[in-house]
Amino acid sequence: MRNTMKVAKWEIKRNMKNKSYIIGLLLTPLLIIGFMVISSFFDDSEEETSDSATVFVNDQLGVYDDMASTLEETGISWDFMQTDLTEAEAQEELENSEETAYVFVDQEGLEEGALSVYTSEDMDSFFMSEVQVLASPIQAKQIEELGLTESQFEGISQGVQFVEAGDDTATETSEGSLVGMDENPLQTLVPGIFGGFVLLSVVFTGMAIFQSASQEKKDKIAEIILSSLTPTELMQGKIIGYFALGLIQTLVSTVLLLPVFMWRLDEPLLEYLLVPELALYLLIAILGYLLFASIFVGIGATMADVTTAGNFQGFVMMLPFLPFVFIGPVLSDPSGLMAQIGTYIPFTSPAVLLLRLTTLEEWPWIEIGISLAILAISVWAFMKLAGKIFKVGILMYGKNATPGEIIKWLKA
Numbered sequence: 086m087r088n089t090m091k092v093a094k095w096e097i098k099r100n101m102k103n104k105s106y107i108i109g110l111l112l113t114p115l116l117i118i119g120f121m122v123i124s125s126f127f128d129d130s131e132e133e134t135s136d137s138a139t140v141f142v143n144d145q146l147g148v149y150d151d152m153a154s155t156l157e158e159t160g161i162s163w164d165f166m167q168t169d170l171t172e173a174e175a176q177e178e179l180e181n182s183e184e185t186a187y188v189f190v191d192q193e194g195l196e197e198g199a200l201s202v203y204t205s206e207d208m209d210s211f212f213m214s215e216v217q218v219l220a221s222p223i224q225a226k227q228i229e230e231l232g233l234t235e236s237q238f239e240g241i242s243q244g245v246q247f248v249e250a251g252d253d254t255a256t257e258t259s260e261g262s263l264v265g266m267d268e269n270p271l272q273t274l275v276p277g278i279f280g281g282f283v284l285l286s287v288v289f290t291g292m293a294i295f296q297s298a299s300q301e302k303k304d305k306i307a308e309i310i311l312s313s314l315t316p317t318e319l320m321q322g323k324i325i326g327y328f329a330l331g332l333i334q335t336l337v338s339t340v341l342l343l344p345v346f347m348w349r350l351d352e353p354l355l356e357y358l359l360v361p362e363l364a365l366y367l368l369i370a371i372l373g374y375l376l377f378a379s380i381f382v383g384i385g386a387t388m389a390d391v392t393t394a395g396n397f398q399g400f401v402m403m404l405p406f407l408p409f410v411f412i413g414p415v416l417s418d419p420s421g422l423m424a425q426i427g428t429y430i431p432f433t434s435p436a437v438l439l440l441r442l443t444t445l446e447e448w449p450w451i452e453i454g455i456s457l458a459i460l461a462i463s464v465w466a467f468m469k470l471a472g473k474i475f476k477v478g479i480l481m482y483g484k485n486a487t488p489g490e491i492i493k494w495l496k497a
Contacts (some may be wrong), residue, residue: 088313088314088315088318088322089318089321089322089325090322090325091314091322092314092318092319092321092322092323092325092326093322093323093325093326093329094326095322095326096297096322096323096326096327096330097326097329097330097333100293100326100330101330101333106330109334110333110334110337111337111341113338114337114338114341114342115341117342117345118341118342118345121345121346121349122345138163138164138184138185138186138208138209138212139163139164139166139182139184139185139186140163140164140165140166140185140186140187140188140216141166141167141168141170141175141185141186141187141188142165142166142167142168142187142188142189142190143167143168143169143170143171143175143187143188143189143190143191144167144190145189145190145191145192146190146191146192146195146223148190148222148223149167151222151225152165152190152219152222152223153165154222155218155219155221155222156218156219159218160351161215161218168187170187172187172189172201172203175187175189175203176203179203179204179205182205183205183207184205184207184208184209185204185205185208186202186203186204186205186208186212186216187202187203187204188200188201188202188216188219189201189202189203190223195223200223202216271350271352271354271357272357272360273443274443275354275357275358276357276358276360276362276363276366277366277439277440277442277443278443279339279358279363279366280363280366280367280369280370280439281366281370281436281439281440281443282335282338283331283332283335283366283367283370284369284370284373284374284435284436284439286331286332286334286335286338287327287328287331287332287335287370287371287373287374288331288373288374288377288378288405289331289405290327290328290330290331290334292377292381292402292405293327293330294323294324294327294378294381294382294385296385297323297327297385316472316475316476316479317472317475317476319475319479320382320383320471320472320475323382324375324378324379324382327378328371328374328375328378331374343355343358362442365442365453366439366442368457369435369438369439369457369460370435370439372435372457372460372461372464373434373435373436373460375464375468376431376432376435376460376463376464376467377404377405379464379467379468379470379471380401380404380467380471381401381402382471382475383467383470383471383472383474383475383478384401384474386474386475386478386479387474387478387481387486387490387491388486404432405432407430407432407433408427408432408433408435408436408437408440410427410433411423411424411426411427411433411436411437411440412440414427415427415437415440415441415444416440416444419440419441419444419445420441420445420449424437424441425452428441428452428456429455429456429459431459431460431463434456434459434460435460438453438456470495473494473495474491474494474495476494477494478491478494
């Protein structure tokens with residue numbers, strides 16, 4: 086283990102002194118920040134349009150004050166006021182109005198779960214999303230006034246939301262609950278996206294193992310290195326070293342990008358990130374890295390030079406991209422057959438599992454357990470196989486190993 090850690094430290098120091106690694110370490114997050122800052126200048130006018138809207142409320146439930154307080158807490162700066170106009174009168178007024186909306190809060194709409202909203206033609210496209218925040222005080226008022234019997238509570242749970250008048254989808258959308266509308270989707274997306282980012286960072290950094298092993302063969306220093314340690318220690322040291330480099334990439338990008346995202350989205354992203362679910366996401370990312378790293382280091386040892394990689398080696402390098410085949414089916418049906426198949430295939434399991442857990446409301450713990458077990462067993466098996474390949478391949482010079490030769494090494 087001591088020699089393994091020495092190799093890991095050597096790989097880290099060598100790459101940290103590499104200009105291309107340092108440039109890549111900083112350039113990627115800086116480019117993202119640059120695009121976000123530039124786009125913010127173009128979005129300013131859009132934000133001003135939404136904030137300058139005038140919203141009238143015909144309140145028949147006595148919740149206007151609570152709605153106004155909610156707007157103040159969320160930071161939405163509409164001109165918010167009450168009105169006695171009927172729906173017909175409001176439609177007439179909107180014909181000669183700009184950036185104006187009329188919201189009707191009445192008992193009939195509450196029972197149907199769809200409160201009518203009329204807007205002027207030039208109203209900002211994001212207005213109907215923003216107005217949903219007003220549903221929370223309506224539910225609070227309903228809970229306060231009712232005795233909360235079981236049947237009454239079920240009635241409240243059916244939910245209420247604001248829909249644009251004349252929208253044919255009003256009935257369908259009214260089935261969502263108020264609790265669901267109050268939840269910010271970023272709360273579930275942020276830890277999942279971070280887990281995916283960690284997986285990408287460590288796997289793509291780990292792909293450099295492929296080049297590292299073959300480069301040492303090309304420079305004919307493998308024999309010198311192996312005179313003081315075993316092939317297994319060299320292989321394990323490379324895997325640990327490049328894992329640390331991937332984590333460094335993740336840490337630097339997070340430190341640079343997180344404050345910018347928090348400023349741009351105006352959301353407590355750090356609070357959304359540091360949740361118990363993050364531990365599972367990171368475990369999946371680590372297992373995914375170990376799987377691909379063991380494959381890369383073993384196959385890298387079979388090549389005389391990266392530039393002479395054959396079809397077999399090229400196919401292996403494409404394995405991390407297999408999950409892209411499942412993106413469409415998983416997004417359309419996270420619990421479907423294709424999503425489950427992708428969850429149980431070791432090469433696609435890490436990415437597919439992260440994507441499914443980010444989109445599903447209830448996690449399928451049995452499927453998660455089976456997938457993690459398959460992934461852990463696969464990591465162990467490929468580590469063993471990679472060790473056999475690396476032990477022989479690292480000392481072979483002059484040509485790339487053929488699939489037949491690799492099979493012979495595995496049987497030995």
